[in-house]
Amino acid sequence: MRTFDTDALECLAAIVEEGGFERAAVRLSVTQSAVSQRLRALEAQVGTVLLVRSRPVKPTSAGRLLIKHAMQMRLLRADLETDLQDLTPGAGALREEDRISIAINADSIATWALPALGPLVSEGLPLEIITDDQDFTHEWLREGQVLGCVTTLKQALRGCKVMPLGAMHYVAVASPAYAAENCPKGLTTHNFRQIPFIAFNRKDDLQTEFVSRACGLRRVALIQRFVPSVEGQVRAVLSGWGASVLPTLQVQSRLDSGELVNLAPDVTLPVNLYWHCWNLDSVVIDRLTAALTTAATQALKVPG
Known part of the structure:
Protein backbone atom coordinates (compact mmCIF):
# COMPACT_ATOMS: atom_id res chain seq x y z
CA MET A 1 0.00 0.00 0.00
CA GLN A 72 -9.14 10.62 8.08
CA MET A 73 -5.56 11.43 9.08
CA ARG A 74 -6.82 14.55 10.83
CA LEU A 75 -9.36 12.44 12.67
CA LEU A 76 -6.66 10.03 13.83
CA ARG A 77 -4.61 12.95 15.16
CA ALA A 78 -7.68 14.39 16.88
CA ASP A 79 -8.42 11.04 18.53
CA LEU A 80 -4.81 10.75 19.67
CA GLU A 81 -4.79 14.25 21.16
CA THR A 82 -8.10 13.56 22.92
CA ASP A 83 -6.72 10.37 24.45
CA LEU A 84 -3.51 12.14 25.51
CA GLN A 85 -5.51 14.94 27.10
CA ASP A 86 -7.41 12.37 29.14
CA LEU A 87 -4.14 10.85 30.36
CA THR A 88 -2.14 14.05 30.81
CA PRO A 89 -4.32 17.20 30.83
CA GLY A 90 -2.58 20.12 29.17
CA ALA A 91 -0.20 17.86 27.25
CA GLY A 92 -1.11 19.34 23.89
CA ALA A 93 -3.77 20.79 21.67
CA LEU A 94 -4.98 20.26 18.16
CA ARG A 95 -3.58 22.58 15.51
CA GLU A 96 -5.92 24.82 13.53
CA GLU A 97 -4.96 22.99 10.33
CA ASP A 98 -6.25 19.76 11.92
CA ARG A 99 -9.77 21.15 11.72
CA ILE A 100 -12.64 18.68 11.89
CA SER A 101 -15.26 19.48 9.26
CA ILE A 102 -18.97 18.64 9.35
CA ALA A 103 -21.90 19.85 7.23
CA ILE A 104 -25.11 21.11 8.85
CA ASN A 105 -28.16 22.76 7.34
CA ALA A 106 -28.62 26.44 8.10
CA ASP A 107 -31.89 25.99 10.01
CA SER A 108 -30.26 23.59 12.47
CA ILE A 109 -27.31 25.95 12.92
CA ALA A 110 -29.71 28.80 13.68
CA THR A 111 -31.66 26.81 16.28
CA TRP A 112 -30.39 23.72 18.11
CA ALA A 113 -27.00 22.60 16.71
CA LEU A 114 -24.56 25.28 17.92
CA PRO A 115 -25.39 24.91 21.63
CA ALA A 116 -24.82 21.18 21.24
CA LEU A 117 -21.34 21.66 19.79
CA GLY A 118 -20.29 24.47 22.13
CA PRO A 119 -18.70 22.26 24.82
CA LEU A 120 -16.53 20.45 22.25
CA VAL A 121 -15.30 23.75 20.81
CA SER A 122 -14.59 25.04 24.33
CA GLU A 123 -12.42 21.98 24.91
CA GLY A 124 -10.30 22.88 21.89
CA LEU A 125 -11.79 20.92 19.01
CA PRO A 126 -10.95 22.95 15.85
CA LEU A 127 -14.38 22.53 14.33
CA GLU A 128 -15.40 23.77 10.88
CA ILE A 129 -19.12 23.82 10.09
CA ILE A 130 -20.07 23.91 6.43
CA THR A 131 -23.63 24.99 5.73
CA ASP A 132 -25.86 23.91 2.87
CA ASP A 133 -29.49 23.05 2.24
CA GLN A 134 -30.58 20.01 4.27
CA ASP A 135 -31.21 18.10 1.03
CA PHE A 136 -27.62 18.64 -0.13
CA THR A 137 -25.36 18.45 2.95
CA HIS A 138 -24.80 14.72 2.34
CA GLU A 139 -22.99 15.55 -0.91
CA TRP A 140 -20.15 17.01 1.17
CA LEU A 141 -19.94 13.69 3.03
CA ARG A 142 -20.19 11.67 -0.16
CA GLU A 143 -17.20 13.56 -1.59
CA GLY A 144 -15.15 13.03 1.57
CA GLN A 145 -14.85 16.71 2.45
CA VAL A 146 -16.56 16.30 5.84
CA LEU A 147 -16.71 13.42 8.32
CA GLY A 148 -20.38 13.87 9.13
CA CYS A 149 -23.50 15.77 8.15
CA VAL A 150 -27.05 16.59 9.18
CA THR A 151 -29.32 15.84 6.24
CA THR A 152 -32.77 14.70 5.17
CA LEU A 153 -31.29 11.59 3.52
CA LYS A 154 -32.49 8.48 5.37
CA GLN A 155 -30.34 5.78 3.74
CA ALA A 156 -26.76 5.46 4.99
CA LEU A 157 -24.02 6.39 2.55
CA ARG A 158 -21.32 3.87 1.74
CA GLY A 159 -18.89 3.49 4.65
CA CYS A 160 -21.10 5.58 6.93
CA LYS A 161 -23.60 5.06 9.72
CA VAL A 162 -26.82 6.99 10.16
CA MET A 163 -28.93 7.97 13.18
CA PRO A 164 -32.37 9.68 13.18
CA LEU A 165 -32.39 13.05 14.91
CA GLY A 166 -36.04 14.03 14.80
CA ALA A 167 -38.23 16.34 12.75
CA MET A 168 -37.97 20.09 12.39
CA HIS A 169 -41.42 21.60 11.98
CA TYR A 170 -41.99 24.58 9.69
CA VAL A 171 -44.74 27.21 9.61
CA ALA A 172 -45.65 30.02 7.22
CA VAL A 173 -45.26 33.47 8.77
CA ALA A 174 -45.60 37.14 7.87
CA SER A 175 -45.62 40.44 9.69
CA PRO A 176 -49.03 41.50 11.06
CA ALA A 177 -49.11 44.57 8.79
CA TYR A 178 -48.27 42.57 5.67
CA ALA A 179 -50.81 39.88 6.50
CA ALA A 180 -53.57 42.40 7.22
CA GLU A 181 -53.03 44.10 3.86
CA ASN A 182 -52.29 41.14 1.59
CA CYS A 183 -53.75 37.99 3.15
CA PRO A 184 -56.15 38.89 6.00
CA LYS A 185 -57.68 35.39 5.85
CA GLY A 186 -54.30 33.70 5.85
CA LEU A 187 -52.75 31.55 3.15
CA THR A 188 -55.32 30.30 0.64
CA THR A 189 -55.51 28.79 -2.83
CA HIS A 190 -56.66 32.20 -4.08
CA ASN A 191 -53.78 34.35 -2.82
CA PHE A 192 -50.57 32.29 -2.63
CA ARG A 193 -49.56 33.27 -6.18
CA GLN A 194 -49.51 36.95 -5.23
CA ILE A 195 -47.46 36.54 -2.03
CA PRO A 196 -43.65 36.78 -2.37
CA PHE A 197 -42.01 34.02 -0.32
CA ILE A 198 -38.57 34.60 1.18
CA ALA A 199 -36.44 31.49 0.53
CA PHE A 200 -32.90 30.72 1.70
CA ASN A 201 -31.57 30.14 -1.82
CA ARG A 202 -32.54 28.46 -5.08
CA LYS A 203 -32.05 25.02 -3.49
CA ASP A 204 -34.67 25.79 -0.84
CA ASP A 205 -37.90 23.99 -1.76
CA LEU A 206 -39.55 24.31 1.68
CA GLN A 207 -41.68 27.21 0.49
CA THR A 208 -43.23 25.26 -2.39
CA GLU A 209 -43.58 22.10 -0.28
CA PHE A 210 -45.45 23.98 2.43
CA VAL A 211 -47.81 25.79 0.07
CA SER A 212 -48.49 22.56 -1.80
CA ARG A 213 -49.37 20.86 1.51
CA ALA A 214 -51.44 23.76 2.83
CA CYS A 215 -53.44 24.24 -0.37
CA GLY A 216 -53.78 20.59 -1.33
CA LEU A 217 -52.06 21.10 -4.66
CA ARG A 218 -49.59 18.77 -6.31
CA ARG A 219 -47.45 21.50 -7.83
CA VAL A 220 -47.24 25.22 -7.16
CA ALA A 221 -45.30 28.12 -8.63
CA LEU A 222 -44.35 30.93 -6.28
CA ILE A 223 -42.92 34.42 -6.41
CA GLN A 224 -39.66 34.03 -4.47
CA ARG A 225 -37.01 36.31 -3.07
CA PHE A 226 -33.75 34.88 -1.77
CA VAL A 227 -31.98 35.72 1.49
CA PRO A 228 -29.18 33.22 2.32
CA SER A 229 -29.50 33.50 6.09
CA VAL A 230 -32.18 32.17 8.43
CA GLU A 231 -31.90 35.27 10.61
CA GLY A 232 -31.98 37.36 7.43
CA GLN A 233 -35.18 35.66 6.31
CA VAL A 234 -36.81 36.54 9.63
CA ARG A 235 -35.69 40.17 9.31
CA ALA A 236 -36.97 40.34 5.73
CA VAL A 237 -40.38 39.06 6.85
CA LEU A 238 -40.47 41.54 9.75
CA SER A 239 -39.66 44.30 7.23
CA GLY A 240 -42.64 43.38 5.10
CA TRP A 241 -40.87 41.75 2.16
CA GLY A 242 -43.46 38.97 2.09
CA ALA A 243 -44.00 35.62 3.80
CA SER A 244 -41.61 32.78 4.56
CA VAL A 245 -41.69 29.19 5.73
CA LEU A 246 -39.40 28.98 8.76
CA PRO A 247 -38.65 26.58 11.65
CA THR A 248 -41.07 26.79 14.55
CA LEU A 249 -38.02 26.75 16.82
CA GLN A 250 -36.83 29.95 15.15
CA VAL A 251 -40.07 31.95 15.15
CA GLN A 252 -42.22 30.69 18.04
CA SER A 253 -41.22 33.49 20.42
CA ARG A 254 -42.08 36.11 17.79
CA LEU A 255 -45.42 34.41 17.15
CA ASP A 256 -46.13 34.47 20.89
CA SER A 257 -45.25 38.17 21.13
CA GLY A 258 -47.30 39.11 18.06
CA GLU A 259 -44.33 40.29 16.00
CA LEU A 260 -45.23 37.61 13.45
CA VAL A 261 -48.48 35.91 12.52
CA ASN A 262 -49.02 32.33 11.40
CA LEU A 263 -50.62 32.32 7.93
CA ALA A 264 -51.77 28.70 8.18
CA PRO A 265 -52.29 27.83 11.87
CA ASP A 266 -53.60 24.35 11.12
CA VAL A 267 -50.64 23.34 8.93
CA THR A 268 -47.06 22.44 9.75
CA LEU A 269 -44.43 20.87 7.52
CA PRO A 270 -42.27 18.27 9.32
CA VAL A 271 -38.81 17.63 7.89
CA ASN A 272 -37.03 14.57 9.27
CA LEU A 273 -33.31 14.99 9.88
CA TYR A 274 -30.56 12.39 10.17
CA TRP A 275 -26.94 12.43 11.31
CA HIS A 276 -24.58 10.59 8.96
CA CYS A 277 -20.92 10.05 9.84
CA TRP A 278 -18.01 7.84 8.92
CA ASN A 279 -18.39 4.34 10.32
CA LEU A 280 -15.07 4.43 12.17
CA ASP A 281 -13.96 3.69 15.73
CA SER A 282 -13.26 7.29 16.75
CA VAL A 283 -13.54 9.18 20.03
CA VAL A 284 -14.12 12.45 18.19
CA ILE A 285 -16.90 11.03 16.00
CA ASP A 286 -18.50 9.40 19.04
CA ARG A 287 -18.50 12.70 20.94
CA LEU A 288 -19.88 14.64 17.98
CA THR A 289 -22.58 12.01 17.54
CA ALA A 290 -23.52 12.05 21.22
CA ALA A 291 -23.65 15.85 21.33
CA LEU A 292 -25.85 16.20 18.25
CA THR A 293 -28.21 13.32 18.96
CA THR A 294 -28.73 14.38 22.58
CA ALA A 295 -29.48 17.98 21.62
CA ALA A 296 -31.78 16.90 18.80
CA THR A 297 -33.72 14.60 21.13
CA GLN A 298 -34.43 17.58 23.36
CA ALA A 299 -35.19 20.08 20.59
CA LEU A 300 -36.87 18.07 17.84
CA LYS A 301 -39.92 15.89 17.78
CA VAL A 302 -39.67 12.19 17.02
CA PRO A 303 -40.03 11.54 13.27
CA GLY A 304 -43.50 10.47 12.24
Whole structure:
Protein backbone atom coordinates (compact mmCIF):
# COMPACT_ATOMS: atom_id res chain seq x y z
CA MET A 1 0.00 0.00 0.00
CA ARG A 2 1.36 3.42 -0.94
CA THR A 3 2.03 5.99 1.74
CA PHE A 4 1.59 9.69 1.14
CA ASP A 5 3.38 12.65 2.64
CA THR A 6 1.14 14.20 5.30
CA ASP A 7 2.18 17.75 4.41
CA ALA A 8 1.34 17.14 0.75
CA LEU A 9 -2.08 15.74 1.65
CA GLU A 10 -2.82 18.71 3.89
CA CYS A 11 -1.65 21.00 1.10
CA LEU A 12 -4.14 19.44 -1.33
CA ALA A 13 -6.96 19.70 1.22
CA ALA A 14 -6.08 23.31 2.06
CA ILE A 15 -6.13 24.37 -1.60
CA VAL A 16 -9.67 23.03 -2.00
CA GLU A 17 -10.95 24.22 1.38
CA GLU A 18 -9.51 27.71 0.95
CA GLY A 19 -10.44 27.98 -2.71
CA GLY A 20 -6.97 28.58 -4.14
CA PHE A 21 -3.19 28.36 -3.83
CA GLU A 22 -2.58 31.78 -2.29
CA ARG A 23 -5.00 31.36 0.61
CA ALA A 24 -3.74 27.80 1.17
CA ALA A 25 -0.19 29.14 1.47
CA VAL A 26 -1.29 31.70 4.07
CA ARG A 27 -3.12 29.05 6.08
CA LEU A 28 -0.17 26.64 6.01
CA SER A 29 2.39 29.41 6.65
CA VAL A 30 4.45 28.49 3.58
CA THR A 31 5.12 30.18 0.26
CA GLN A 32 2.81 29.78 -2.72
CA SER A 33 5.72 28.14 -4.53
CA ALA A 34 5.95 25.51 -1.77
CA VAL A 35 2.23 24.80 -2.13
CA SER A 36 2.65 24.25 -5.88
CA GLN A 37 5.70 22.02 -5.36
CA ARG A 38 3.90 19.82 -2.82
CA LEU A 39 0.92 19.43 -5.11
CA ARG A 40 3.11 18.56 -8.12
CA ALA A 41 4.97 15.98 -6.06
CA LEU A 42 1.71 14.41 -4.91
CA GLU A 43 0.31 14.36 -8.45
CA ALA A 44 3.54 12.75 -9.68
CA GLN A 45 3.28 10.07 -7.00
CA VAL A 46 -0.36 9.32 -7.80
CA GLY A 47 0.20 9.57 -11.54
CA THR A 48 -2.79 11.79 -12.32
CA VAL A 49 -4.10 15.33 -11.98
CA LEU A 50 -5.69 15.99 -8.59
CA LEU A 51 -7.16 19.44 -9.15
CA VAL A 52 -9.14 21.21 -11.84
CA ARG A 53 -7.59 24.68 -12.07
CA SER A 54 -10.89 26.55 -12.05
CA ARG A 55 -12.11 29.44 -9.90
CA PRO A 56 -12.43 28.14 -7.25
CA VAL A 57 -10.30 25.07 -7.79
CA LYS A 58 -12.09 21.73 -7.65
CA PRO A 59 -10.76 18.25 -6.91
CA THR A 60 -10.81 15.50 -9.50
CA SER A 61 -12.11 12.05 -8.55
CA ALA A 62 -8.61 11.05 -7.45
CA GLY A 63 -8.28 14.34 -5.60
CA ARG A 64 -11.48 13.70 -3.65
CA LEU A 65 -10.16 10.31 -2.55
CA LEU A 66 -6.93 11.85 -1.26
CA ILE A 67 -8.78 14.67 0.48
CA LYS A 68 -10.90 12.08 2.27
CA HIS A 69 -7.67 10.33 3.28
CA ALA A 70 -6.33 13.65 4.60
CA MET A 71 -9.53 14.09 6.62
CA GLN A 72 -9.14 10.62 8.08
CA MET A 73 -5.56 11.43 9.08
CA ARG A 74 -6.82 14.55 10.83
CA LEU A 75 -9.36 12.44 12.67
CA LEU A 76 -6.66 10.03 13.83
CA ARG A 77 -4.61 12.95 15.16
CA ALA A 78 -7.68 14.39 16.88
CA ASP A 79 -8.42 11.04 18.53
CA LEU A 80 -4.81 10.75 19.67
CA GLU A 81 -4.79 14.25 21.16
CA THR A 82 -8.10 13.56 22.92
CA ASP A 83 -6.72 10.37 24.45
CA LEU A 84 -3.51 12.14 25.51
CA GLN A 85 -5.51 14.94 27.10
CA ASP A 86 -7.41 12.37 29.14
CA LEU A 87 -4.14 10.85 30.36
CA THR A 88 -2.14 14.05 30.81
CA PRO A 89 -4.32 17.20 30.83
CA GLY A 90 -2.58 20.12 29.17
CA ALA A 91 -0.20 17.86 27.25
CA GLY A 92 -1.11 19.34 23.89
CA ALA A 93 -3.77 20.79 21.67
CA LEU A 94 -4.98 20.26 18.16
CA ARG A 95 -3.58 22.58 15.51
CA GLU A 96 -5.92 24.82 13.53
CA GLU A 97 -4.96 22.99 10.33
CA ASP A 98 -6.25 19.76 11.92
CA ARG A 99 -9.77 21.15 11.72
CA ILE A 100 -12.64 18.68 11.89
CA SER A 101 -15.26 19.48 9.26
CA ILE A 102 -18.97 18.64 9.35
CA ALA A 103 -21.90 19.85 7.23
CA ILE A 104 -25.11 21.11 8.85
CA ASN A 105 -28.16 22.76 7.34
CA ALA A 106 -28.62 26.44 8.10
CA ASP A 107 -31.89 25.99 10.01
CA SER A 108 -30.26 23.59 12.47
CA ILE A 109 -27.31 25.95 12.92
CA ALA A 110 -29.71 28.80 13.68
CA THR A 111 -31.66 26.81 16.28
CA TRP A 112 -30.39 23.72 18.11
CA ALA A 113 -27.00 22.60 16.71
CA LEU A 114 -24.56 25.28 17.92
CA PRO A 115 -25.39 24.91 21.63
CA ALA A 116 -24.82 21.18 21.24
CA LEU A 117 -21.34 21.66 19.79
CA GLY A 118 -20.29 24.47 22.13
CA PRO A 119 -18.70 22.26 24.82
CA LEU A 120 -16.53 20.45 22.25
CA VAL A 121 -15.30 23.75 20.81
CA SER A 122 -14.59 25.04 24.33
CA GLU A 123 -12.42 21.98 24.91
CA GLY A 124 -10.30 22.88 21.89
CA LEU A 125 -11.79 20.92 19.01
CA PRO A 126 -10.95 22.95 15.85
CA LEU A 127 -14.38 22.53 14.33
CA GLU A 128 -15.40 23.77 10.88
CA ILE A 129 -19.12 23.82 10.09
CA ILE A 130 -20.07 23.91 6.43
CA THR A 131 -23.63 24.99 5.73
CA ASP A 132 -25.86 23.91 2.87
CA ASP A 133 -29.49 23.05 2.24
CA GLN A 134 -30.58 20.01 4.27
CA ASP A 135 -31.21 18.10 1.03
CA PHE A 136 -27.62 18.64 -0.13
CA THR A 137 -25.36 18.45 2.95
CA HIS A 138 -24.80 14.72 2.34
CA GLU A 139 -22.99 15.55 -0.91
CA TRP A 140 -20.15 17.01 1.17
CA LEU A 141 -19.94 13.69 3.03
CA ARG A 142 -20.19 11.67 -0.16
CA GLU A 143 -17.20 13.56 -1.59
CA GLY A 144 -15.15 13.03 1.57
CA GLN A 145 -14.85 16.71 2.45
CA VAL A 146 -16.56 16.30 5.84
CA LEU A 147 -16.71 13.42 8.32
CA GLY A 148 -20.38 13.87 9.13
CA CYS A 149 -23.50 15.77 8.15
CA VAL A 150 -27.05 16.59 9.18
CA THR A 151 -29.32 15.84 6.24
CA THR A 152 -32.77 14.70 5.17
CA LEU A 153 -31.29 11.59 3.52
CA LYS A 154 -32.49 8.48 5.37
CA GLN A 155 -30.34 5.78 3.74
CA ALA A 156 -26.76 5.46 4.99
CA LEU A 157 -24.02 6.39 2.55
CA ARG A 158 -21.32 3.87 1.74
CA GLY A 159 -18.89 3.49 4.65
CA CYS A 160 -21.10 5.58 6.93
CA LYS A 161 -23.60 5.06 9.72
CA VAL A 162 -26.82 6.99 10.16
CA MET A 163 -28.93 7.97 13.18
CA PRO A 164 -32.37 9.68 13.18
CA LEU A 165 -32.39 13.05 14.91
CA GLY A 166 -36.04 14.03 14.80
CA ALA A 167 -38.23 16.34 12.75
CA MET A 168 -37.97 20.09 12.39
CA HIS A 169 -41.42 21.60 11.98
CA TYR A 170 -41.99 24.58 9.69
CA VAL A 171 -44.74 27.21 9.61
CA ALA A 172 -45.65 30.02 7.22
CA VAL A 173 -45.26 33.47 8.77
CA ALA A 174 -45.60 37.14 7.87
CA SER A 175 -45.62 40.44 9.69
CA PRO A 176 -49.03 41.50 11.06
CA ALA A 177 -49.11 44.57 8.79
CA TYR A 178 -48.27 42.57 5.67
CA ALA A 179 -50.81 39.88 6.50
CA ALA A 180 -53.57 42.40 7.22
CA GLU A 181 -53.03 44.10 3.86
CA ASN A 182 -52.29 41.14 1.59
CA CYS A 183 -53.75 37.99 3.15
CA PRO A 184 -56.15 38.89 6.00
CA LYS A 185 -57.68 35.39 5.85
CA GLY A 186 -54.30 33.70 5.85
CA LEU A 187 -52.75 31.55 3.15
CA THR A 188 -55.32 30.30 0.64
CA THR A 189 -55.51 28.79 -2.83
CA HIS A 190 -56.66 32.20 -4.08
CA ASN A 191 -53.78 34.35 -2.82
CA PHE A 192 -50.57 32.29 -2.63
CA ARG A 193 -49.56 33.27 -6.18
CA GLN A 194 -49.51 36.95 -5.23
CA ILE A 195 -47.46 36.54 -2.03
CA PRO A 196 -43.65 36.78 -2.37
CA PHE A 197 -42.01 34.02 -0.32
CA ILE A 198 -38.57 34.60 1.18
CA ALA A 199 -36.44 31.49 0.53
CA PHE A 200 -32.90 30.72 1.70
CA ASN A 201 -31.57 30.14 -1.82
CA ARG A 202 -32.54 28.46 -5.08
CA LYS A 203 -32.05 25.02 -3.49
CA ASP A 204 -34.67 25.79 -0.84
CA ASP A 205 -37.90 23.99 -1.76
CA LEU A 206 -39.55 24.31 1.68
CA GLN A 207 -41.68 27.21 0.49
CA THR A 208 -43.23 25.26 -2.39
CA GLU A 209 -43.58 22.10 -0.28
CA PHE A 210 -45.45 23.98 2.43
CA VAL A 211 -47.81 25.79 0.07
CA SER A 212 -48.49 22.56 -1.80
CA ARG A 213 -49.37 20.86 1.51
CA ALA A 214 -51.44 23.76 2.83
CA CYS A 215 -53.44 24.24 -0.37
CA GLY A 216 -53.78 20.59 -1.33
CA LEU A 217 -52.06 21.10 -4.66
CA ARG A 218 -49.59 18.77 -6.31
CA ARG A 219 -47.45 21.50 -7.83
CA VAL A 220 -47.24 25.22 -7.16
CA ALA A 221 -45.30 28.12 -8.63
CA LEU A 222 -44.35 30.93 -6.28
CA ILE A 223 -42.92 34.42 -6.41
CA GLN A 224 -39.66 34.03 -4.47
CA ARG A 225 -37.01 36.31 -3.07
CA PHE A 226 -33.75 34.88 -1.77
CA VAL A 227 -31.98 35.72 1.49
CA PRO A 228 -29.18 33.22 2.32
CA SER A 229 -29.50 33.50 6.09
CA VAL A 230 -32.18 32.17 8.43
CA GLU A 231 -31.90 35.27 10.61
CA GLY A 232 -31.98 37.36 7.43
CA GLN A 233 -35.18 35.66 6.31
CA VAL A 234 -36.81 36.54 9.63
CA ARG A 235 -35.69 40.17 9.31
CA ALA A 236 -36.97 40.34 5.73
CA VAL A 237 -40.38 39.06 6.85
CA LEU A 238 -40.47 41.54 9.75
CA SER A 239 -39.66 44.30 7.23
CA GLY A 240 -42.64 43.38 5.10
CA TRP A 241 -40.87 41.75 2.16
CA GLY A 242 -43.46 38.97 2.09
CA ALA A 243 -44.00 35.62 3.80
CA SER A 244 -41.61 32.78 4.56
CA VAL A 245 -41.69 29.19 5.73
CA LEU A 246 -39.40 28.98 8.76
CA PRO A 247 -38.65 26.58 11.65
CA THR A 248 -41.07 26.79 14.55
CA LEU A 249 -38.02 26.75 16.82
CA GLN A 250 -36.83 29.95 15.15
CA VAL A 251 -40.07 31.95 15.15
CA GLN A 252 -42.22 30.69 18.04
CA SER A 253 -41.22 33.49 20.42
CA ARG A 254 -42.08 36.11 17.79
CA LEU A 255 -45.42 34.41 17.15
CA ASP A 256 -46.13 34.47 20.89
CA SER A 257 -45.25 38.17 21.13
CA GLY A 258 -47.30 39.11 18.06
CA GLU A 259 -44.33 40.29 16.00
CA LEU A 260 -45.23 37.61 13.45
CA VAL A 261 -48.48 35.91 12.52
CA ASN A 262 -49.02 32.33 11.40
CA LEU A 263 -50.62 32.32 7.93
CA ALA A 264 -51.77 28.70 8.18
CA PRO A 265 -52.29 27.83 11.87
CA ASP A 266 -53.60 24.35 11.12
CA VAL A 267 -50.64 23.34 8.93
CA THR A 268 -47.06 22.44 9.75
CA LEU A 269 -44.43 20.87 7.52
CA PRO A 270 -42.27 18.27 9.32
CA VAL A 271 -38.81 17.63 7.89
CA ASN A 272 -37.03 14.57 9.27
CA LEU A 273 -33.31 14.99 9.88
CA TYR A 274 -30.56 12.39 10.17
CA TRP A 275 -26.94 12.43 11.31
CA HIS A 276 -24.58 10.59 8.96
CA CYS A 277 -20.92 10.05 9.84
CA TRP A 278 -18.01 7.84 8.92
CA ASN A 279 -18.39 4.34 10.32
CA LEU A 280 -15.07 4.43 12.17
CA ASP A 281 -13.96 3.69 15.73
CA SER A 282 -13.26 7.29 16.75
CA VAL A 283 -13.54 9.18 20.03
CA VAL A 284 -14.12 12.45 18.19
CA ILE A 285 -16.90 11.03 16.00
CA ASP A 286 -18.50 9.40 19.04
CA ARG A 287 -18.50 12.70 20.94
CA LEU A 288 -19.88 14.64 17.98
CA THR A 289 -22.58 12.01 17.54
CA ALA A 290 -23.52 12.05 21.22
CA ALA A 291 -23.65 15.85 21.33
CA LEU A 292 -25.85 16.20 18.25
CA THR A 293 -28.21 13.32 18.96
CA THR A 294 -28.73 14.38 22.58
CA ALA A 295 -29.48 17.98 21.62
CA ALA A 296 -31.78 16.90 18.80
CA THR A 297 -33.72 14.60 21.13
CA GLN A 298 -34.43 17.58 23.36
CA ALA A 299 -35.19 20.08 20.59
CA LEU A 300 -36.87 18.07 17.84
CA LYS A 301 -39.92 15.89 17.78
CA VAL A 302 -39.67 12.19 17.02
CA PRO A 303 -40.03 11.54 13.27
CA GLY A 304 -43.50 10.47 12.24
